[in-house]
């Protein structure tokens with residue numbers, strides 16, 4: 001078993017990146033429900049992200065969305081400084097290759113050469129923003145796909161994708177990582193050009209050594225064993241990072257652990273086993289949140305997400321790996337499973353409270369945030385700033 005200090009030092013190193021888009025007004029395709037305190041500008045988003053970091057102590061970086069956060073003419077270095085002033089830094093750079101009208105039939109896989117050229121230009125700018133902000137992550141998600149059988153040629157599209165990723169990889173500086181995300185469907189409903197982790201893996205291998213697979217926990221069909229994918233990718237040295245969220249039906253973007261916390265625990269256990277049993281390097285994994293909270297207050301939801309991630313991470317540390325190995329070796333399935341259950345059922349909240357106090361933070365981040373009055377304060381200020389203008393929304 002690990003001792004307390006070992007576990008606490010792992011918790012110190014466990015960081016979760018929050019997304020700028022998680023602080024802005026979002027919605028579904030049926031409508032949007034606005035919140036007074038929702039962030040309007042990139043400054044607001046960084047201020048909110050800094051607030052989450054201040055109360056949780058584990059969210060020092062913010063994922064940015066280039067189209068929504070870097071208006072034409074924005075000085076990226078200046079945005080980096082704004083982040084710093086809020087006690088955070090710019091994390092993954094997320095290009096937007098889906099919102100512009102030119103992407104109607106896809107971006108890099110589109111039969112329209114203008115769309116492909118626009119994608120190239122946009123990604124080139126994203127890489128420059130990454131360099132200027134000191135971000136080491138270019139995080140790619142594509143809406144590319146088709147809606148009907150026969151709409152386009154699947155092999156031609158595959159070749160366009162692989163060539164684009166290799167080209168972009170050659171534009172990146174040596175210290176930048178390309179994360180390649182997959183998704184089985186939506187917004188395309190017949191085929192998606194990067195539909196699963198195997199395709200992400202093959203595309204990443206083709207692109208170059210700095211390309212890795214990004215696992216968004218909501219981007220699988222029902223019942224897929226995500227910890228198996230995670231274990232496989234770790235052993236291949238191809239796991240780049242996570243987008244955490246939870247879902248009941250499809251890509252619901254619900255709060256991490258709200259539907260199936262045991263699944264989150266099993267992912268963290270898979271990572272621990274890869275490191276401690278097999279000596280694999282998991283230190284470079286980027287843990288990121290990709291959620292849009294339509295109904296919950298955004299900062300509270302983010303604090304809830306992050307503390308849940310910490311709890312599931314800690315529960316995975318509570319599993320007796322020696323006992324588990326012995327049970328597995330003797331084919332004692334009941335005991336083996338019980339080692340997992342015992343870790344999961346351990347109440348890790350006292351340890352987490354202790355860690356926060358040791359770090360000079362309030363023991364209960366959500367309560368402390370509520371008591372701070374932050375939401376009412378920025379809500380009033382942002383409402384006044386919006387005036388009669390329609391609430392800003394950075395979610396398509």
Ligand SMILES: [Mn+2]
Nearest residue numbers: 181216243290
């Ligand atoms: Mn995602």
